[in-house]
Amino acid sequence: xxxxxxxDDGFSLDIRYATDNNxxxxxxxxxxxxxxxxxxxxxxxxAAARARALGLTMKVFDAFRPIEVQWIFWEAVEDKSFVxxxxxxxxxxxxxxxxxxxxxxxxxxELDMGTGFDAFTDLAGHGxxxxxxxxxxxxxxxxxxxxxxxxxxxxxxxxxxxxLPNTGDYRPLAAADVPDGPM
Numbered sequence: 001x002x003x004x005x006x007x008d009d010g011f012s013l014d015i016r017y018a019t020d021n022n023x024x025x026x027x028x029x030x031x032x033x034x035x036x037x038x039x040x041x042x043x044x045x046x047a048a049a050r051a052r053a054l055g056l057t058m059k060v061f062d063a064f065r066p067i068e069v070q071w072i073f074w075e076a077v078e079d080k081s082f083v084x085x086x087x088x089x090x091x092x093x094x095x096x097x098x099x100x101x102x103x104x105x106x107x108x109x110e111l112d113m114g115t116g117f118d119a120f121t122d123l124a125g126h127g128x129x130x131x132x133x134x135x136x137x138x139x140x141x142x143x144x145x146x147x148x149x150x151x152x153x154x155x156x157x158x159x160x161x162x163x164l165p166n167t168g169d170y171r172p173l174a175a176a177d178v179p180d181g182p183m
Contacts, residue, residue: 002095002179003041005034005060010048012059012103016117017069018183023118024076028069029183035064037095040164044098047150054142055105061117061160062099065092066175066183081157082120089172096170097163098152102143111139117160125157 005011015032016022036044040063048058065073070086070093077083084090091097099118102111114136115124123131126140140159147154152162164170175182 001037001177002035002064002173003038004179005036005041005044005063005098009045010052010057011044012057012108014059014061016061017065023120024072028072031183033178033183034060034062034098035095035178036098037170040096040098043151043164047146047152050146050149051102052105054146056111056142057103057105058100059103059110060098060100062092063097064095064173064178065090065097066178067093067172068175069093069183070172077120079120086172089167091163091167093172094167094170095173096167097161099158099160100143100162101160102139102146111142112136113139113143113159115159124159126154126159127156 007013013032013034015034018027018029018032020026051058067086070090073083074086101113104111112135114132122128126144129137144154147162153165155161
């Protein structure tokens with residue numbers, strides 16, 4: 001049911017929750033894998049093709065997140081506007097969400113987005129402009145345009161998060177649903 005996002009698909013992967021470089025400061029996943037339901041995988045590949053046409057690539061930080069991990073984040077994060085309530089399933093546990101950024105294909109440098117991934121501040125919001133450089137505002141708008149043209153929607157609080165619009169069509173999945181064993 002879940003399909004792996006790979007470098008062969010034209011993505012770079014920096015699966016933060018398999019490292020200690022994340023909001024909890026410790027690995028949450030046992031292995032660095034990015035998974036999506038087939039519809040989301042196809043739309044992400046479409047977005048990547050749009051980015052390539054502009055001399056850009058995409059770096060993926062997270063995709064499918066088992067519901068058990070969603071509970072870990074829910075309990076750890078104080079500001080609940082930055083994490084989906086696992087009682088409602090969320091989008092990551094449905095395999096229909098991705099956290100990502102844009103990378104300059106020529107230099108392999110991430111584009112300036114004004115904040116890092118998982119920066120749980122008002123500056124991380126799509127609508128933020130005060131306190132951000134013009135370049136960061138442009139880069140966020142570019143990512144937003146690429147992703148929405150490929151059929152994704154965003155949440156206001158996080159420039160890096162996109163999900164499919166039809167969340168009710170997918171059920172939350174657990175670690176046991178992961179191909180090749182739990183993450």
